[in-house]
Amino acid sequence: MNAPSSLALAVPALSLKDIGKHFDGLEALRGISLDVAKGEIVALLGTSGCGKSTLLNIVSGLLPADRGELRIDGQPAASFRDWRRIAYMFQEDRLLPWRSIRANVAFGLEAERSRRAERIVKAEQALRLVELDGFARAWPHQLSGGMRSRVALARSLVVEPQILLMDEPFSKLDPQTRAQMHQELLRLQRFKNITVVFVTHDVEEAVVLADRVVVLEPRPGRIRAIKPLDLPRPRIPTDLAVSEQVRQLRMAL
Amino acid sequence: MTMETAKRIVSLLLQRGVLIAVFLLLWWYAAVQLPSFVLPGPERVFSALVGLVHSVTFLHDLGATMGRVFSGFVLATLIGTPLGLALGSSRALARFFEPILAVLNTVSSAIWAIFAIIWFGISDATTIFVVFMTAMPLILTNVWQGAQTVERQFIDLARSFRMSRWQVLVKISLPSILPYFFSGARLAFGFGWRVSLVAETLGASDGIGYRLRQAADLVQSDQVFAWTLLLVALMLLLEAGVLKPLERWLFRWKTPSR
Ligand SMILES: Nc1ncnc2c1ncn2[C@@H]1O[C@H](COP(=O)(O)OP(=O)(O)O)[C@@H](O)[C@H]1O
Numbered sequence: 001m002n003a004p005s006s007l008a009l010a011v012p013a014l015s016l017k018d019i020g021k022h023f024d025g026l027e028a029l030r031g032i033s034l035d036v037a038k039g040e041i042v043a044l045l046g047t048s049g050c051g052k053s054t055l056l057n058i059v060s061g062l063l064p065a066d067r068g069e070l071r072i073d074g075q076p077a078a079s080f081r082d083w084r085r086i087a088y089m090f091q092e093d094r095l096l097p098w099r100s101i102r103a104n105v106a107f108g109l110e111a112e113r114s115r116r117a118e119r120i121v122k123a124e125q126a127l128r129l130v131e132l133d134g135f136a137r138a139w140p141h142q143l144s145g146g147m148r149s150r151v152a153l154a155r156s157l158v159v160e161p162q163i164l165l166m167d168e169p170f171s172k173l174d175p176q177t178r179a180q181m182h183q184e185l186l187r188l189q190r191f192k193n194i195t196v197v198f199v200t201h202d203v204e205e206a207v208v209l210a211d212r213v214v215v216l217e218p219r220p221g222r223i224r225a226i227k228p229l230d231l232p233r234p235r236i237p238t239d240l241a242v243s244e245q246v247r248q249l250r251m252a253l
Numbered sequence: 254m255t256m257e258t259a260k261r262i263v264s265l266l267l268q269r270g271v272l273i274a275v276f277l278l279l280w281w282y283a284a285v286q287l288p289s290f291v292l293p294g295p296e297r298v299f300s301a302l303v304g305l306v307h308s309v310t311f312l313h314d315l316g317a318t319m320g321r322v323f324s325g326f327v328l329a330t331l332i333g334t335p336l337g338l339a340l341g342s343s344r345a346l347a348r349f350f351e352p353i354l355a356v357l358n359t360v361s362s363a364i365w366a367i368f369a370i371i372w373f374g375i376s377d378a379t380t381i382f383v384v385f386m387t388a389m390p391l392i393l394t395n396v397w398q399g400a401q402t403v404e405r406q407f408i409d410l411a412r413s414f415r416m417s418r419w420q421v422l423v424k425i426s427l428p429s430i431l432p433y434f435f436s437g438a439r440l441a442f443g444f445g446w447r448v449s450l451v452a453e454t455l456g457a458s459d460g461i462g463y464r465l466r467q468a469a470d471l472v473q474s475d476q477v478f479a480w481t482l483l484l485v486a487l488m489l490l491l492e493a494g495v496l497k498p499l500e501r502w503l504f505r506w507k508t509p510s511r
């Protein structure tokens with residue numbers, strides 16, 4: 001069939017095949033196979049210790065897998081050169097205490113040759129996005145945990161990634177700010193067609209954001225189920241269809 | 254400034270004033286009891302001090318000593334810092350060189366001074382060498398210690414942005430190590446300054462240490478006391494006027510303690 005821009009035929013942004021990882025005696029991941037299409041949002045859901053962070057570390061290229069194959073845009077990870085298109089927001093905010101908030105956001109831009117003035121402008125734009133433009137000159141220790149994780153989000157977004165990996169990005173936010181950040185992320189994601197893989201403990205967050213939910217189980221970490229969510233957007237948690245989906249997913253866990 | 258801090262400053266100034274007055278009084282009383290070559294009185298020392306500052310060689314001597322201390326200190330920094338970084342980055346290297354460091358730390362500065370005289374004779378190099386041998390191990394040890402505390406998580410953050418090894422060094426490692434370097438450098442400078450005088454009494458023909466020995470040989474106790482006062486004042490000035498403000502500025506990002 002001549003489906004317009006068929007997702008099935010396009011090269012996936014991320015392709016994992018039979019990924020496995022051991023730490024000494026511990027088998028952290030086994031047989032992880034997953035394709036993520038360009039522009040897709042995938043949630044990784046699972047109890048703590050089931051290897052979610054390890055999986056993101058592997059996909060980000062920071063940690064080598066013991067076995068299996070990782071492809072980015074169809075290219076094997078070993079020969080992939082364009083890693084700067086992937087941004088990784090860690091589970092911890094990892095703000096550098098000796099840098100101001102603005103300099104923390106600009107940090108990722110310094111990897112490539114660029115003008116200082118330009119970096120400052122971009123960093124301030126990113127701070128506006130997470131509604132912290134009033135704190136550009138503050139030090140990290142002056143901010144609350146929720147504010148710090150928004151700074152970390154700004155730092156990931158400022159490099160304009162095509163693939164965004166996020167490890168429990170909104171866990172430290174209060175419900176209202178979290179909903180606001182969800183909408184901001186979705187707006188940006190649609191606008192730039194960013195591929196997003198994020199980890200969460202929060203089933204409702206997964207249902208509101210994700211196109212697909214990957215449910216992991218521990219010891220060894222492996223995929224238990226993959227649930228596509230074809231609910232219309234925007235998804236409001238109080239909508240019947242959304243809350244029904246949340247209920248079903250909770251049951252499955 | 255709040256009322257509270259103003260009160261605190263006034264009370265501090267008062268305390269210091271009383272301390273100085275008590276000190277001068279005791280000094281004056283003791284000086285009356287003792288012969289003046291053992292303990293010259295305050296007024297004699299102050300007039301010696303004025304004479305000293307106006308003497309022809311004063312600036313030259315001060316400059317000579319400072320130049321030697323700075324040269325030794327800068328050399329110690331230039332060599333101690335990369336060595337500390339190297340030891341911090343490799344456990345095997347550190348284990349191999351650790352005994353040498355232990356030896357360096359136990360050898361007294363006076364012994365370095367003797368060696369320096371044998372090797373360099375009466376020259377600038379003698380004092381510079383002694384300052385260097387005293388300061389370098391201190392800087393090395395502190396940088397090494399700091400290098401071991403660099404957070405793995407921050408390095409991974411830089412790696413996630415695909416920064417080069419050089420960028421990781423400059424943007425993550427060096428800022429993490431800076432507080433350790435600073436306290437090491439401060440210690441090294443203090444020790445270097447003190448041992449430079451010892452070295453100069455043995456192996457120099459100018460500089461403060463040389464003048465001190467000269468005064469001692471001629472039993473000019475008032476001169477010795479005048480130099481001592483001057484040195485103390487200089488050190489206090491350096492501490493309050495340069496080091497403290499520099500430290501406050503460099504580490505302004507730190508959580509205020511208390
Ligand atoms: N660097 C490491 N060395 C040893 N064990 C590790 C390391 N990183 C993670 N693990 C172990 O692997 C398992 C999965 O960890 P992680 O990926 O952090 O889980 P999650 O993010 O799902 O909570 C845990 O049992 C953890 O203790």
Ligand SMILES: [Mg+2]
Pocket residue numbers: 052053054091167
């Ligand atoms: Mg985790």
